[in-house]
Each structure stands twice: as structure tokens, then as C-alpha cells.
Amino acid sequence: MIEVKSLSKRFGSKLAVDDVSFKVGRGEVLGFLGPNGAGKSTTMRMVTGFLPPSAGSVTIDGIDVIAQPIAAKKRIGYLPESAPLYADMSVSSFLAFIAELRGMSGRENAAAVDRALDICFLDPVRNQSIDTLSKGYRHRTCLAQSILHDPDVLILDEPTDGLDPNQKQEVRNLIRRMGEEKAIIFSTHILEEVEAACTRAIIIDQGKVVADGSPAELKAKSKLAGVITVRINGLAGSGIRAALAALAGVSEVKESATGELSFYGQVVPRKADTGLSEAIFNLCKDKNLVLEELRVEEGRLDDVFREITIADTKLAKSA
Amino acid sequence: MRNIWIVFKRELKEQFNSMLAYVFIVIFVLLSMALTFWFRNFFDPNAQDASLEFTYFMWPAWLLMFLAPAVGMRLWSEEYRTGTIELLLTMPVAAWHAIVGKFFAGLAVIGVAIACSFPIVITVAYLGDPDNGTIWGGYIATFCYAAACLAITCAVSAFTRSVVACLIVSVTLCFMLLLIAVPPVQDYFTDVFGGGVSEAISSFSMFSHYNEMKRGVVSFPNLVFYVSLVSFCLFLTSVGIRAKRS
Known part of the structure; x- marks a missing residue:
């Protein structure tokens, strides 16, 4: 049209x-x-x-x-x-x-x-x-x-x-x-x-x-896209963190809050869509951990907007 | 034609809704009558004949010089200022339809004002035996003169979003075009450039054509002058609108 x-x-x-x-x-x-x-x-x-x-x-x-x-x-x-x-x-x-x-x-x-x-x-x-x-x-x-x-x-x-x-x-x-x-x-x-x-x-x-x-x-396109947010209970936070980091395909584990028997944070995959969420689920199942929250982030439009438009503004200024 | 009529109707309604038209008509009629009776000795007992040529028809040219711009100043400037130009020009309407419609709406207001001076015609007809030819000539001359001033204003308003700037520039232009045909100025031109050039200059003035026509000589060249002046100004208006857009 x-x-x-x-x-x-x-x-x-x-x-x-x-x-x-x-x-x-x-x-x-x-x-x-x-x-x-x-x-x-x-x-x-x-x-x-x-x-x-x-x-x-x-x-x-x-x-x-x-x-x-x-x-x-x-x-x-x-x-x-x-x-x-x-x-x-x-x-x-x-x-x-x-x-x-x-x-x-x-x-x-x-x-x-x-x-x-x-x-x-x-x-x-x-x-x-x-x-x-x-x-x-x-x-x-x-x-x-x-x-x-x-x-x-x-x-x-x-x-x-x-x-x-x-x-x-x-x-x-x-x-x-x-x-x-x-x-x-x-x-x-x-x-x-x-x-x-x-x-x-x-x-x-x-x-x-x-x-x-x-x-x-x-x-x-957002940096956040594909990142997995998890909340897991049942083991010392540092232990859960180490177990998550050991999974295949994980590039980084960021913790927001670790308690004595809990972990809350984000798992950043190397590539999006590698079945990482399933691996996390299986990990919890094998170790008898309580998986309270598991969410794959879609990314946020305002992040994308900011990244794209600010990067361009900076480029133009330096040029 | 239909689009011209639609634009014309709306514009005319706006002129009357905003009271501007009434103000204009009242001021025009009052001033032209006052000037006729006070300064031109309408009741002069020594007058040879009953005539409006020098008593009444002396004044409209001087009044319209600033009253016609007052009517025309909003035609386009206001559209720019309020942004409605963007609505009007994205309608399936050719720009010249809008230009012509708006111009004639302004002209209609002035036409009503001129027509409102009719009691003076009745007065001379009652008092004496006036020459109807010069009266008709006077009215046609006044109307054409008004059309010319309005067209100039229209063109100016297409180049500015400021209503005040449009008024000042248009009045100045109309005044200058009147001035170059006033005898003292003509004499000056004759002294400096010679008679031929002086005549050529004053032939560009509405005033010299106005004076010819109000004597009752409505000739073809006079009409051609007005038609071409108005067309040229409306063409300039379209140039202004295009320039404003890009």
C-alpha cells in the first residue's frame, strides 16, 4: 500500500x-x-x-x-x-x-x-x-x-x-x-x-x-534478550551459583541476592536459544532444588532504542 | 470549481465569525462618508453638477490601501501560524483552488463594504441629476482597486507566518504603488527621467488606472491591467506557499 x-x-x-x-x-x-x-x-x-x-x-x-x-x-x-x-x-x-x-x-x-x-x-x-x-x-x-x-x-x-x-x-x-x-x-x-x-x-x-x-x-536485539532469570532455593547461594556457572553454554552468572539457602540472579548464555533453561531445570531436578522462578527475558524495547540511538549520537560526535 | 466554493464558504464564514468583516465594513463606510462630507464639500452650493467623482470616489483608494491588507493579512499567515496549512494542503485539493477561494472570500467582504456606500448614490440622485456612467465607473474602479490591494496582501501573506509583518509590508507596497501615480511624485520622475519613463512608471500604479476608470472610462487596457496584476499576485502566492513548504 x-x-x-x-x-x-x-x-x-x-x-x-x-x-x-x-x-x-x-x-x-x-x-x-x-x-x-x-x-x-x-x-x-x-x-x-x-x-x-x-x-x-x-x-x-x-x-x-x-x-x-x-x-x-x-x-x-x-x-x-x-x-x-x-x-x-x-x-x-x-x-x-x-x-x-x-x-x-x-x-x-x-x-x-x-x-x-x-x-x-x-x-x-x-x-x-x-x-x-x-x-x-x-x-x-x-x-x-x-x-x-x-x-x-x-x-x-x-x-x-x-x-x-x-x-x-x-x-x-x-x-x-x-x-x-x-x-x-x-x-x-x-x-x-x-x-x-x-x-x-x-x-x-x-x-x-x-x-x-x-x-x-x-x-x-537487546543485550538482555535470552538472559535467564532464576530463583532457586535449597542450597547455599554460592553453591548454586557454582553449579550454574558449570553448566555448558553459560558465559556469565550475575547474582542479585544470595541467601543462606537461596540464589537469585541472572544467567547469561553464550548464545541465545541453546536450551539453557532446560539444563537449569534438570540441574534443579537432579539436586533436589526448589526452582521458584525461571524466566527467559525477551529483552526490552527501550534498551534497544537507547543502545541504537545513543551509539549513533556518540559516533556522530566523535566523527 | 466545487473546491474553490468550499474554501470560499469557510473563509467567508470565518471572516464574519471573527467580527473582522463587520469591523472592516463599519470602518470603511464611516470613514469614506466622513471624509466625503467634511473634506470634499459634498453640499458645496457652487458645484456645477451633482457628481460623486471628486467627492466620494476620491477616498476609497486611500482607505483601501490599508483596509484591504487588514482583510487579507490573515489569509495565509494564519494558516502557517496555526499549522492548518498542513491540513489544507494534504486534502485532495489543488493549491490554486485554495488560493482562489480564499482570495474571493476576502474580496467578497470588501465588496459588501463598498456596496454599503449605496446611500450616497441615492442622495446625489435625489439632489440632482448625476452622470450614472461615472458612478458605475467609480464603483468598478473601486472594486478593481480593492482586488489589486487584496491580491498584493495575499501574496505577501504567503511568505510570512506573522500577521503583523504581512500587514505592514502590504500597506507599504500598496502605498508605494499609489504614490508613484500622485502628481507631485510624477513631476519628480518627469524631471529626473523624462516624461516617457515617468508615464511608464505611473502606468504600473493602480491609482492611475483607478483615476481613469472613475471618470467613467472603463477601458479594456484598464481591465487587462487589473486582471494581470491579480493573476500575477495569486501566482506569487502559490510560489510563496511552495517555498514555505520546502
Whole structure:
């Protein structure tokens, strides 16, 4: 549905987006991650046809955004970063205006506005003037604007920004639900959101794609991934520690707390997936130890995020 | 056409919702009438005929020079300032549809204000036997002049997100374009560059075309001048919007 090929954007001498390529298919929700100023918004603005790219191409459903902007824009719903609105209009008249620009009139227009008001829980404020609304309502009004025409492609720039935890949850659910039949790109700073709503995530840093994969794949890149956390009782802590260290495939044993008859810590394998957890289980069985906890860590997205983006920042500074 | 109409409607509603349109209309009508009665001796008993050419139609050019920019200053600057430009330009609408729609919304407000001066026409018709040709000419001249000032403002507003900067720059531009056709300035140009150059310079001014038209001479070259000036300014607007985006 969305195909981005070696997209670049230069502002003066600064390269804001550098040779970014990716594809998003129907049924996919792509999370866009990156530190502030990494080029997320710029990339999204180019995908929606608002900013002309310096190089590269964007196609929506096979339609080139630069060559056929009107046809491409018809297929896209877009929530800009700061959720801009015409503040002197009421919520429903604003939505009716956008629906008109989207080519809907009369009954079709009214139905589309009602549907969007309903989906975004805006019915209580439908006749209120936008400049009297709270931030959460404004944000949802702008979100409602983007789904009015039930587009195949949704580009959402920080859709949960400024919402309270309940609203965040609602918007995440909404994105996941709509993602089943649309192609969605959304950017966020909140990493748990990516795990909650995305089928795939891209990390952008300094205009470049530095990681691309499903949340699980990204998490596997974490140093923590594959590490086994154990809590074992029944023998002096140091004894258990020595027994764990003696297992094949263990590179390191870190202890967090050792008691007289217990051990709590982490076993770092040389390679992930070597059946180490089974070996630990068997060890406990053979020695009649109580295995209270055995957990293989999946890794944490924020670790990966920090490792990747901080490493790049340091590299750039030293260069 | 449909998109132009949609943008036009919204913009016009905004002008009236924000009271700006009412303020503009009231100030325009009050000032033009006050100036007509106080400074141009509307009731001068020595006047040869009933005419609006020198009494009323003297003033709109001077008023519109700063009132038209007041109407047009928000057209694009406000879109940049609030970020709504990003919404508008990601709609399936060509940029020129939005440009034309917004321009005509501003022009409609000014048109209403100009039309609101109609009691003075009734007054002269009652008092004497005015030349209807010059009255029509005066109105057409005023309207065209307003369109030109508004188009200039429109172009300026496409280059800045500051409403105030847009107002100041547009008023200055409109004033300069008026000034180059004012007789003392024209004389100065004639002294320095010679008559031909002076005439060429003043032909770029809305004011000289305005003066010709309000005499009742609505000629083809005058209309061509206004149409090309407005088109050029709207083209500049699109250049400004494109430049702002990249």
C-alpha cells in the first residue's frame, strides 16, 4: 500500500531524512520510533505529499504522490503532529468542512461526520466551538478528521500525544482495530505503545533507518534478550551459583541476592536459544532444588532504542 | 470549481465569525462618508453638477490601501501560524483552488463594504441629476482597486507566518504603488527621467488606472491591467506557499 524508496530531504545544508526506504502493506501497523528531531515528522510529511522530497519517491497503492498528488491524497488520512484545527469552527462544522473537501456532500457527508464523531467519542462536544475544547478533545477532533473518508492509508503523527491514560488506551485499541484492514504508520515516543499496537516498528535516528522489524525481533536485539532469570532455593547461594556457572553454554552468572539457602540472579548464555533453561531445570531436578522462578527475558524495547540511538549520537560526535 | 466554493464558504464564514468583516465594513463606510462630507464639500452650493467623482470616489483608494491588507493579512499567515496549512494542503485539493477561494472570500467582504456606500448614490440622485456612467465607473474602479490591494496582501501573506509583518509590508507596497501615480511624485520622475519613463512608471500604479476608470472610462487596457496584476499576485502566492513548504 505504502512504498517509500530512498527518500531524502534536505533543509539548507542539513540532511533531515537520509535515504529512507520501507513498505507498509494492508493489515500492517508500522510504528515510527526515534528521538526528537530524528526525521519522523519530516518523513511522514513527505509521505502525505505535504513536503516535496529532495530525492526518492513515495507511492500509495501504486500512485506516485508527487506525480499524482490529488489521487494519492484521496487515499490518505493524516493527523499532523500538533493536531491543527480551525479554532473558530464547531467540531461538527469543522468535520463537515473536511468531509466536503474530501468530496462528500449531503447525506453522505452527515453520515461520515456522525460516524467519525462516534468512533472518536466526540458526540458530547459536537456543537462546541473548537477553541473552547480541552487538549484531549482537540486531538481527537483532528483524529476524527483523518478517518472521515475511511481511508486505506492512515498516517498519524503522535496520535496519543496529550491524551490521558484512558484515552491513550482507547486510541491504541482504535489503531489496532483499524490496522486490520488498513495500512497505518504512526509515530510515538512511547515504546509500550509500539508493543501494544504495532505489527512492525522502524527506528529512525538522524534521518536514517537504524532498525526495522517486528517488536519481538527488535527486542531480541537487546543485550538482555535470552538472559535467564532464576530463583532457586535449597542450597547455599554460592553453591548454586557454582553449579550454574558449570553448566555448558553459560558465559556469565550475575547474582542479585544470595541467601543462606537461596540464589537469585541472572544467567547469561553464550548464545541465545541453546536450551539453557532446560539444563537449569534438570540441574534443579537432579539436586533436589526448589526452582521458584525461571524466566527467559525477551529483552526490552527501550534498551534497544537507547543502545541504537545513543551509539549513533556518540559516533556522530566523535566523527 | 466545487473546491474553490468550499474554501470560499469557510473563509467567508470565518471572516464574519471573527467580527473582522463587520469591523472592516463599519470602518470603511464611516470613514469614506466622513471624509466625503467634511473634506470634499459634498453640499458645496457652487458645484456645477451633482457628481460623486471628486467627492466620494476620491477616498476609497486611500482607505483601501490599508483596509484591504487588514482583510487579507490573515489569509495565509494564519494558516502557517496555526499549522492548518498542513491540513489544507494534504486534502485532495489543488493549491490554486485554495488560493482562489480564499482570495474571493476576502474580496467578497470588501465588496459588501463598498456596496454599503449605496446611500450616497441615492442622495446625489435625489439632489440632482448625476452622470450614472461615472458612478458605475467609480464603483468598478473601486472594486478593481480593492482586488489589486487584496491580491498584493495575499501574496505577501504567503511568505510570512506573522500577521503583523504581512500587514505592514502590504500597506507599504500598496502605498508605494499609489504614490508613484500622485502628481507631485510624477513631476519628480518627469524631471529626473523624462516624461516617457515617468508615464511608464505611473502606468504600473493602480491609482492611475483607478483615476481613469472613475471618470467613467472603463477601458479594456484598464481591465487587462487589473486582471494581470491579480493573476500575477495569486501566482506569487502559490510560489510563496511552495517555498514555505520546502
